[in-house]
Amino acid sequence: MPNKPSYYITTPIYYPSDNLHIGHAYTTVAADCIARYKRMQGYRVFYLTGTDEHGQKIEKSAGANKQAPIDYVNKIVDNIKALWVTMHISNDDFIRTTEARHEEVVKKVFNKIFEKGDIYISEYEGWYCTPCETFFTKRQLHEGKCPDCGREVELLKEESYFFNMAKYAPRLLEHIDKNPDFIQPESRRNEILNFIKGGLEDLCVSRTTFSWGIPVPFNEKHVIYVWFDALINYLSAIGYGSDEEKFEFWPADVHLMAKDIIRFHAIIWPTMLMALDLPLPKKVCAHGWIMLEDGKMSKSKGNVVDPVILTNKYGVDAVRYFLLKELSFGQDGNYSEDMLVSRINSDLANDLGNLISRTVAMIERYFQGLVPSLGTILDIDKELEKVAGIAYDEAALFLEKLDFANYLNAVQRLVARANKYIDENEPWRLAKDEQENSRLGTVLYYLVASIKTAVILLSPAMPTLIERTNEQLAVFASIKDIKWEDAFPWGSDISGVKVKKAQALFPRIDNSAQETQEKMDQQAEKKEKQAKKAEQQTSEEENSYISMEDFAKVDLRVARVISCEKMEKADKLLILKVDVGGEERTVVSGIAKHYEPENLVGKKVVLVANLKPAKLRGTLSQGMILAASDENELEVLTIQSGLDAGTRIK
RNA sequence: CGCGGGAUGGAGCAGUUGGUAGCUCGUCGGGCUCAUAACCCGAAGGUUGCCGGUUCAAGUCCGGCUCCCGCAACCA
Numbered sequence: 001m002p003n004k005p006s007y008y009i010t011t012p013i014y015y016p017s018d019n020l021h022i023g024h025a026y027t028t029v030a031a032d033c034i035a036r037y038k039r040m041q042g043y044r045v046f047y048l049t050g051t052d053e054h055g056q057k058i059e060k061s062a063g064a065n066k067q068a069p070i071d072y073v074n075k076i077v078d079n080i081k082a083l084w085v086t087m088h089i090s091n092d093d094f095i096r097t098t099e100a101r102h103e104e105v106v107k108k109v110f111n112k113i114f115e116k117g118d119i120y121i122s123e124y125e126g127w128y129c130t131p132c133e134t135f136f137t138k139r140q141l142h143e144g145k146c147p148d149c150g151r152e153v154e155l156l157k158e159e160s161y162f163f164n165m166a167k168y169a170p171r172l173l174e175h176i177d178k179n180p181d182f183i184q185p186e187s188r189r190n191e192i193l194n195f196i197k198g199g200l201e202d203l204c205v206s207r208t209t210f211s212w213g214i215p216v217p218f219n220e221k222h223v224i225y226v227w228f229d230a231l232i233n234y235l236s237a238i239g240y241g242s243d244e245e246k247f248e249f250w251p252a253d254v255h256l257m258a259k260d261i262i263r264f265h266a267i268i269w270p271t272m273l274m275a276l277d278l279p280l281p282k283k284v285c286a287h288g289w290i291m292l293e294d295g296k297m298s299k300s301k302g303n304v305v306d307p308v309i310l311t312n313k314y315g316v317d318a319v320r321y322f323l324l325k326e327l328s329f330g331q332d333g334n335y336s337e338d339m340l341v342s343r344i345n346s347d348l349a350n351d352l353g354n355l356i357s358r359t360v361a362m363i364e365r366y367f368q369g370l371v372p373s374l375g376t377i378l379d380i381d382k383e384l385e386k387v388a389g390i391a392y393d394e395a396a397l398f399l400e401k402l403d404f405a406n407y408l409n410a411v412q413r414l415v416a417r418a419n420k421y422i423d424e425n426e427p428w429r430l431a432k433d434e435q436e437n438s439r440l441g442t443v444l445y446y447l448v449a450s451i452k453t454a455v456i457l458l459s460p461a462m463p464t465l466i467e468r469t470n471e472q473l474a475v476f477a478s479i480k481d482i483k484w485e486d487a488f489p490w491g492s493d494i495s496g497v498k499v500k501k502a503q504a505l506f507p508r509i510d511n512s513a514q515e516t517q518e519k520m521d522q523q524a525e526k527k528e529k530q531a532k533k534a535e536q537q538t539s540e541e542e543n544s545y546i547s548m549e550d551f552a553k554v555d556l557r558v559a560r561v562i563s564c565e566k567m568e569k570a571d572k573l574l575i576l577k578v579d580v581g582g583e584e585r586t587v588v589s590g591i592a593k594h595y596e597p598e599n600l601v602g603k604k605v606v607l608v609a610n611l612k613p614a615k616l617r618g619t620l621s622q623g624m625i626l627a628a629s630d631e632n633e634l635e636v637l638t639i640q641s642g643l644d645a646g647t648r649i650k
Numbered sequence: 651c652g653c654g655g656g657a658u659g660g661a662g663c664a665g666u667u668g669g670u671a672g673c674u675c676g677u678c679g680g681g682c683u684c685a686u687a688a689c690c691c692g693a694a695g696g697u698u699g700c701c702g703g704u705u706c707a708a709g710u711c712c713g714g715c716u717c718c719c720g721c722a723a724c725c726a
Contacts, residue, residue, distance in 0.1 A: 187654095187655085191653095191654075195653095259654090259655095260720095260721075288655085289720075291719080291720080325674095326662085326663090327663095328663065328664075331655085331656090331663090332655070332656085332719085332720075333662090333663085334662070334663095339662075339675095342662095342674095342675065342676095343674090343675090345686095346674075346675065347674090349686060349688080350686075350688055350689080351688095351689090353685095353686065353688095354685055354686055354688055354689070355685085355689090356685095357684090357685050357686060357688090358684050358685035358686090358688085358689080359684085359685085360685090361684055361685060362684050362685085365684075366684090405663090405664085406664090409673080409674090412674095419688095419689055419690075420689085420690060420691095422684070422685090422689075422690085423681090423682070423689065423690040423691085424690080426682080426683095426684090427684060428682090428683065428684050431684085504686050505686090506686080507686065508686050508687090508688080573724055573725075587726090588724090588725095588726080589725085589726085590724070590725030590726085591725085608726080611726060621726060623726080624726045625726090
């Protein structure tokens with residue numbers, strides 16, 4: 001076996017505090033497309049993804065669910081793995097930072113850098129909020145108070161380990177300077193350069209305020225900082241320090257990610273590698289975000305797009321195609337279901353799907369379902385072949401640059417040219433003339449050849465396309481191990497291949513049908529959610545009840561709004577003064593988006609009177625006003641009758 | 651002056667080292683009938699957010715301004 005060149009590509013390891021959304025799917029699909037392409041090119045590919053499972057956030061979420069962190073995380077990781085299966089992600093490994101193989105390497109790395117002297121123990125100085133058990137930097141504070149609870153903070157010193165990152169800054173700068181492709185796209189590169197030039201500080205790489213993490217090997221009081229832990233996955237997955245043969249994949253060819261975590265990958269990670277005396281990854285590439293019509297996707301907005309639902313509805317190939325085609329890779333891009341539908345209809349249904357459909361239909365009708373043989377080749381045929389060759393070259397060129405939109409565009413031009421070729425040759429006219437039979441055969445042969453090329457070139461983006469095409473147009477003797485160079489030049493004889501018309505490859509999505517479909521899906525979704533909720537409730541039944549005593553702890557009162565004004569420099573907050581039966585209270589409420597201040601004055605609202613006071617952007621809020629809300633609407637509970645302010649509610 | 655991104659025909663976007671604007675969708679007109687009401691041809695439509703500068707020449711470089719958006723902070 002000849003020594004095949006290796007190719008190592010990674011996605012970030014995702015944080016399993018919740019199920020993943022379409023943005024994660026985007027990164028993973030993009031990396032998958034490259035991985036598949038490189039395999040077709042004959043590379044020995046290692047495609048890695050996984051999960052980053054430590055940290056305070058996970059510990060807290062798990063605690064809130066009354067679960068051990070590992071149990072909490074296991075469930076979500078299962079969902080993530082299932083998602084990658086439905087999206088046909090071809091990862092070669094899936095690493096979890098809670099696995100022993102990873103923990104060992106992290107400890108080894110920590111030790112090694114420590115022994116080298118680049119990790120040292122010192123004192124971390126910061127403002128500590130005791131109730132919140134959290135350190136803050138001076139910048140994070142709000143008017144000198146805790147940004148979380150508004151209480152006083154104290155300047156505390158805590159023993160911590162630091163990584164001597166600043167030491168490597170000059171070397172890193174030089175490396176970025178000499179390797180223009182190291183950080184991509186260029187706008188990110190400039191951002192990173194500026195950031196480093198602004199000065200790097202040593203990085204605090206251990207924590208003592210929580211325990212869900214990998215302990216510092218020689219000091220169990222400390223837990224290793226999550227990012228330090230997480231980044232090492234790129235080494236631990238390929239057997240750093242244990243499997244020399246596998247470790248030959250290092251250095252990674254590409255670390256792919258969304259733009260928000262570029263700093264970790266372009267600054268912290270390279271300096272860690274320098275400390276380990278390992279070569280740096282060849283490329284660190286950040287793509288943009290997927291924006292929705294109403295802004296960035298977020299859980300609190302309730303507008304998260306679930307890739308599972310989309311894939312079930314439109315098919316893996318279509319969804320993957322859309323993601324790669326519609327978004328300009330380095331830039332943020334928009335998403336809406338309408339955009340997805342129109343992309344599928346125009347590119348996949350009208351052009352590609354229909355091209356295959358009309359070709360197959362003609363072969364069935366004119367040649368009894370067998371691809372005819374070649375006759376005399378005319379200039380117009382050669383031109384089509386030339387276009388196929390261009391598509392072949394350009395597709396590879398753009399894929400190398402991670403320019404997915406232009407890659408797919410290049411193939412689309414071949415598909416369009418083939419459709420035009422049909423019109424130019426008018427096979428239906430040729431079919432009426434015995435004499436033209438050979439010519440007709442040539443035209444159809446060329447169409448099949450073009451389709452074969454297009455389908456191969458598209459297969460990294462659309463992993464089930466070859467198989468599905470082959471059901472109608474059996475041009476692939478085996479659908480396994482198709483090579484990139486099988487696409488072009490046109491060599492292998494395809495005449496005599498059987499053809500069988502079947503269901504449309506990419507059915508057109510008709511709007512009215514789609515709407516009804518959507519409604520049905522939404523209903524199904526709702527039912528599913530309800531079922532899930534019910535299930536959860538039964539499983540957590542014992543924990544989910546509170547006693548009457550517990551409820552009585554909540555002191556609910558009728559409160560009359562005396563005055564109300566918007567808080568300055570805060571778009572969501574209103575400051576209300578309320579009368580609670582003789583006592584006046586100030587309450588800050590996040591309802592500014594839904595209520596004009598003057599409309600609330602005089603209203604009687606429901607106040608949680610014994611809630612722990614908290615400072616919000618500097619103003620002390622003594623209580624909470626009850627309101628019902630979903631993503632769109634919010635209504636404050638009011639008392640209509642003549643009941644007095646201060647009346648107890650129970 | 652917290653950090654960053656953007657402003658290009660109706661919509662969504664491209665525009666490499668500066669040389670009188672491209673793509674997809676949509677619209678309008680025509681053609682064809684093999685096909686998934688698809689396909690093919692043609693047309694209309696932009697003073698490239700505003701102002702100034704550099705230059706023989708700027709969407710592309712420089713300075714200023716306006717407006718959007720994301721992050722951060724605030725939903726007790």
